[in-house]
Amino acid sequence: xxxxxxxxxxxxxxxxxxxxxxxxxxxxxxxxxxxxxxxxxxxxxxxxxxxxxxxxxxxxxxxxxxxxxxxxxxxxxxxxxxxxxxxxxxxxxxxxxxxxxxxxxxxxxxxxxxxxxxxxxxxxxxxxxxxxxxxxxxxxxxxxxxxxxxxxxxxxxxxxxxxxxxxxxxxxxxxxxxxxxxxxxxxxxxxxxxxxxxxxxxxxxxxx
Numbered sequence: 401x402x403x404x405x406x407x408x409x410x411x412x413x414x415x416x417x418x419x420x421x422x423x424x425x426x427x428x429x430x431x432x433x434x435x436x437x438x439x440x441x442x443x444x445x446x447x448x449x450x451x452x453x454x455x456x457x458x459x460x461x462x463x464x465x466x467x468x469x470x471x472x473x474x475x476x477x478x479x480x481x482x483x484x485x486x487x488x489x490x491x492x493x494x495x496x497x498x499x500x501x502x503x504x505x506x507x508x509x510x511x512x513x514x515x516x517x518x519x520x521x522x523x524x525x526x527x528x529x530x531x532x533x534x535x536x537x538x539x540x541x542x543x544x545x546x547x548x549x550x551x552x553x554x555x556x557x558x559x560x561x562x563x564x565x566x567x568x569x570x571x572x573x574x575x576x577x578x579x580x581x582x583x584x585x586x587x588x589x590x591x592x593x594x595x596x597x598x599x600x601x602x603x604x605x606x607x608x
Contacts, residue, residue: 438451438454438455438530438531439454439530453527453529454529454530454531455529455530455531455532455533456523456524456527456529456531456532456533457532457533457535458517458520458521458523458524458532458533458534458535458537459520459535459536459537460513460517460535460536460537460539460540461513461516461517462508462516462517462519462520462523462537463507464504464506464507464508464516464519464520465504465506466504466505466506467503467504468500468501468502468503468504469488469498469499469500469501469502469503469504469519470484470500470501471504472504472519472523473487473488473500473519473522473523473526474523474526478527479526481500483526484500484526485499485500487522487525487526488500488522490522490525490552490556491518491521491522491525491549491552492515492518492519492522493548494545495515495518504519512540513540514540514541514542517537517538517539517540517541518541518545518549520537521534521537521538521549521553525552525553525556525557528556528557528560529560530559530560530561531560531561531562531563532557532560532561532562532563533562533563533565534562534563534564534565534566535565536565536566536567537564538550538566538571539566539567539568539571543570546570546571547570547573550571550573550574554574562575572592573592574592575592576591576592577589577590577591577592578590578591578592578595579595580595
């Protein structure tokens with residue numbers, strides 16, 4: 401169930417927005433009314449370690465470790481080499497020189513931000529969490545590759561709830577529902593296709 405959050409003109413810095421997202425999530429977890437379920441299980445009944453496994457957050461600049469790409473995809477060795485390589489080939493198909501033994505320096509200092517984002521997304525696909533949050537996760541990836549990755553995400557995460565936070569309308573194509581923020585306020589919401597068309601119309605009207 402893809403869900404989109406389009407942030408047109410952010411009122412706060414990226415770091416502050418992430419802090420707010422985390423804080424809002426904490427409030428939701430402690431809500432007295434209603435309930436949140438992951439895999440049909442109430443959130444209040446899920447221990448922290450299990451929750452971390454079921455929820456994956458991919459930031460604009462993913463955290464990478466000094467070591468191989470294989471180590472960065474699967475730090476705790478949950479998956480086989482074959483599984484890691486399959487995901488690497490699907491997400492990073494435009495990086496044909498990469499393999500599982502390719503070295504990554506601390507923080508990914510030897511590769512571009514777009515390449516770091518590819519590894520972060522590949523890691524999320526490999527984990528197949530029930531809830532995936534992509535925060536500007538394709539902002540530094542070229543449009544063609546971004547569209548290809550979106551198709552892979554739809555195929556690989558069809559059963560997951562995917563929350564996409566982005567500035568580009570193209571980054572949330574295919575989402576079921578979208579919310580548009582302008583300076584921290586909700587200005588539009590509804591089916592993603594209709595919301596996207598509305599944004600394009602507004603942009604064209606502004607140029608005329």
